Amino acid sequence: MSPLSSGLLGDLDPTSDRAVFRQIADQLRDAIDRGRFREGEKLPSEAELVDHYGVSRMTVRNSFSILQGEGLVHAEHGKGVFVRPRPPVRRLASDRFARRHREQGKSAFFVEADTVGSHLQVDSLEVKEEKASQDISARLGSVRRVLARRRRYLLDGKPVEFATSYLPLDIARGTQIADPNPGPGGIYARLEELGHRLDHFDEEIRARMPSPDEVRTLRLAAGVPVIHLIRTAFDTEGRPVEVCDTVMAADAYVLSYQLPAT
Secondary structure, rough: OOOOOOOOOOOOOOOOOHHHHHHHHHHHHHHOOOOOOOOOOOOOOHHHHHHHHHHHHHHHHHHHHHHHHHOOEEEOOOOOOOOOOOOOOOEEEEOOHHHHHHOOOOOHHHHHHHHHOOOOOEEEEEEEEEOOOOHHHOOOOOOEEEEEEEEEEEEEEEEEEEEEEEEEHHHHOOOOOOOOOOOHHHHHHHHHHHHEEEEEEEEEEEEOOOHHHHHHHHHHOOOOOEEEEEEEEEOOOOOEEEEEEEEEEEHHHHEEOOOOOO
């Protein structure tokens, strides 16, 4: 008797018009959703599934490809196929830019990393003056040149997002904002010290499939989309003082919002 026949996975339906490899993918997906295979756990091997279902290895591989394309599993060469971890970071939009965090010397990403008990790293840091793109210029009030701060964030050694902040030169040039390390509380703390007290943030969010460069930068597994977020920060005078263009690995985040009822 197959070691998988004791209720862990079902049998194929020979009367179904659904392709066999899709039926197998359906059963594996359902087992993952029900917690029969937990995060980080190895799925049954190709040989076990071939034995259980009486199908070819290629059929099993096609089933795994479906699940990989959905971002549910990832393959490790020579080891097998494993259930991908659920998103570790919860971004609470109503709290992440609270002034109290800046006053405590913490940037938003450091607060989120602390919440999940993860080790945060920032690498691939680049700070330079450059010509503003048409879109960035329009968002910042028709500026021609900006200070751009590019960085990649890693949690426990794994890249999870990269972001570029664009700031008007008349605000940022010659200040600590132009330094690789802007100091406790990050650039928002420095903006407020310069007299640009932050009032609100506008965010635009969309999900899409990554470009080849984004796949390499974030080391994304096949089938994992990205979250593309563009945020504009405004001071109390209504001036846009920063635009942040962020690309996040969608399997690393839960975006959480609190909305008023009225």
